[in-house]
């Protein structure tokens with residue numbers, strides 16, 4: 001059995017490792033020309049679900065390297081006003097140990113480690129053809145093709161396989177624009193931040209319908225790439241991925257709002273012009289936050305339109321299947337898109353391994369994967385759209401009732417932080433949600 005995976009992203013590469021570890025023949029086709037190309041954002045928060053999937057699929061040594069390359073784990077869940085006043089600060093306690101702050105480019109380097117013989121770069125998938133023999137051919141923009149027994153769509157939100165295989169599955173614009181920046185964690189920047197903010201996941205509920213997120217990413221290596229920490233030095237010194245990874249300590253600060261809260265054409269801007277435009281949209285924000293924007297690397301700033309998927313009914317399983325954003329794109333409202341892609345990859349890898357070993361018929365194995373993936377995947381799509389203002393229809397963005405919605409959100413978080421029973425429930429719900 002030969003498995004073709006289109007897309008060398010989070011879910012596709014995790015699946016490829018899982019299959020390879022079990023000696024199932026697998027090939028990944030990735031559109032970018034090298035493992036260093038592509039801009040994926042600056043942070044992804046991996047939870048117990050995502051961590052477990054990586055532990056299942058990666059070779060043990062590489063999993064240890066993944067753990068060693070994570071940024072310092074968050075210790076607090078903070079909600080701030082645009083003036084940087086604390087609405088709440090909830091210590092994450094043991095929950096923080098299962099939460100990992102991961103640099104996207106580092107995760108990419110981890111996932112490509114040891115996979116040179118599996119991944120083909122600069123292969124832009126265009127369409128597939130199915131043959132009476134049951135084989136499938138994947139076609140690429142450069143005129144080449146590849147043949148396999150199973151085709152997995154792992155090419156993210158704009159999946160060409162989904163458009164051909166499930167043409168009724170829709171992707172919807174949520175009416176939200178997000179703007180992200182990255183600022184080096186210099187002594188000046190560090191001095192701007194309290195310990196709780198530096199060590200927290202910081203959600204900003206701003207007046208005027210402007211939301212924000214701030215994360216400080218501190219890695220176990222210094223600005224010259226030398227391991228800071230004796231314990232991880234052995235692993236990091238032998239990991240060739242570090243040669244391709246330019247990640248150094250930084251602050252990831254982003255803002256988002258309904259599209260009509262931004263000047264027209266903002267998503268066309270790049271560099272200094274985009275940073276200046278972010279500063280114009282946040283004139284009522286605390287000078288500290290604005291200073292972090294000012295000091296950001298202009299080349300790092302990028303705009304993003306937030307999309308979501310429309311859940312669909314079950315379909316008949318075949319030897320084509322989908323995982324991650326290709327089937328259940330979700331907003332970042334709950335921070336679980338990558339975790340869900342990894343969960344899919346671990347589940348699909350177990351099913352395909354069983355099929356390759358003759359323990360199950362292939363279509364039945366894919367059918368079992370899809371029957372389990374669809375409900376949890378689309379449930380997370382719905383939750384993500386309902387949370388943290390990642391839908392343009394959210395009352396936070398209403399010109400009329402936005403102030404009341406903001407007051408209600410801040411009151412909810414303030415009470416949750418102050419009342420021990422509510423705080424315990426908040427943490428228990430968060431743990432259950434982020435642990436499958």
Ligand SMILES: Cc1cc2nc3c(=O)[nH]c(=O)nc-3n(C[C@H](O)[C@H](O)[C@H](O)COP(=O)(O)OP(=O)(O)OC[C@H]3O[C@@H](n4cnc5c(N)ncnc54)[C@H](O)[C@@H]3O)c2cc1C
Nearest residue numbers: 007009010011031045125155156324325335336337338339
């Ligand atoms: C602002 C933001 C913050 C987020 N934060 C979090 C978070 O904290 N936690 C979390 O769990 N999730 C988060 N997510 C969601 C997460 O990033 C995605 O859900 C996750 O990356 C999806 O993984 P994937 O493998 O499905 O797709 P991707 O990781 O997007 O991989 C798709 C791959 O396919 C390749 N590709 C695309 N088209 C083709 C083609 N035609 N041919 C060949 N290759 C192709 C791409 O280059 C890419 O390598 C966030 C998303 C956003 C937008």
